[in-house]
Amino acid sequence: MKKILPTAAVLVALPACAFADDGWSGAGELGFAAARGNAKSENLNAKLAFKKEDDQWKDNFYLTALRSKGEVTVATLVDGQVQNVKNYDTTANRYEAGASVGYKFDERSYLVGALRYENDDFSPFEYQAVVSLGYGYTVLKNASDELSFEAGPGYKRYKPVDVLGPETAGDPPAPVRHTFDSEGEVVGRGLVAYKHLFNETTAFVDTLLVEAGSDNTFLQNDAGLQVAINKSFALKAGYQVRHNSDVAPGIKKTDQLLTTNLVYNFGGG
Template sequence: MFDKHGTPQIRKPQVAIEAAPQAPHWSGGGEFGYASAKGNSNTESLNGKLDFKYSQGLWKHSANVTALRSSSEYMRIDDDGSVHSGSNTTANRYALGINSGYSMDERGTLNATYRQEKDDFGSFSRQRSLAFSYGNRVVDGDRVQLDLQFGPGYRRAYDTVQQRMEASVIGRGLADFRVGLTDNTEVVNKLLVESGKYNTFAQNDLGVSVTMNSHLALKAGWQARHNSDVEADDKRTDTLTTMNVVYRFK
């Protein structure tokens, strides 16, 4: 090519500019709740949760730890009239969950999930499961999101009544639903189901959180846990209601 004066012009080759890779990002937080009653009966209850998320490129990793412990005091009057008091632990449960997901496209992910639980008062005192699943965000609005996961896995659980370790292939499903009611109020409902030969375990967590500032929020929660394989005198479903203070970082 020539300019208006007839001088030859050399065209510079165009170099494609690649998008910068996404920088690693950490986020997470914790919530804590404590209740104490004193008087004719003395009870204490403590629950907490920590969760962390890490993302880099097409990978997203998350981990959470939950704990529940409660105790109550009792008084016993013997035949000779003497009074004795003591304390009984009525709940003692700890759980760990880990998930790694690879983004296939804008909505689809491939996931590997590990769950471990210890419950001193449950029909299954120890549970461990590993599952692989496909996940998809089927609803992705400004205020409403719904994520679904489903896939096969393997679980080992210790039956406290039969005093034996049970292992089987399981099917795992997860539904995570979020609704932003206002700019500072959110409703979250997460349903987890693991179904195998020996037991079907389901846990539903419903929470309403109100953000006070960029880090602190108040959260009311209701949890229902279901095991299909229990003794005749035991209830299949346990529930837990909490009111916690939440701290988050982004």
């Protein structure tokens, strides 16, 4: 974790130099918390997002990372008896990247191609990768509000995580591990993005992503309240909900994440 924190800070800051002079704008977010004493934990989350829009194109790209370590209690076989032992171990490890390219038909409607890839050690799936092509429409865009929709078909490739079954085998007996191959399916992708400016310093953003397929439907909603400190820096409180409709037995379908981050804004805004 000590090596990851400065590396993440550098990655968040790099785009300010690389893209600000080329018409790009965006933001880097970084949040870190550590606890010592009766409890021991470390949590790091980072996000880098940038965009560029002109009369013909609207492009977006983002990278996110989430890593956490903490004390967990695990059942361990000691001298033939099951005992609960506390370990300091990784409890979250997720990386995600996404991009979209939109070709404008006019000021409101556009054709959009999108890509998304995630790798999560604590998800129902080892990875999920989606490519899609769809239609986008900006319903509302003024000084205080912006609302847009995207919808279209896509293709998803994913691999369910291995799970330990209730049966045992071997001597001494151990739970049987069930492994799964990668799978693919046609999905329908939908995106709803909303932004509201309360005033010059305070903004609310909410983005809902849906990837619906016959085998699994993935939903992710990101809501955030951002308050500017100055032209470059802001504080942001975020709440994320992720849901998979079809998971292996013993795995929860829904994950929630609360974050408080320092945001660095760069480029033309």
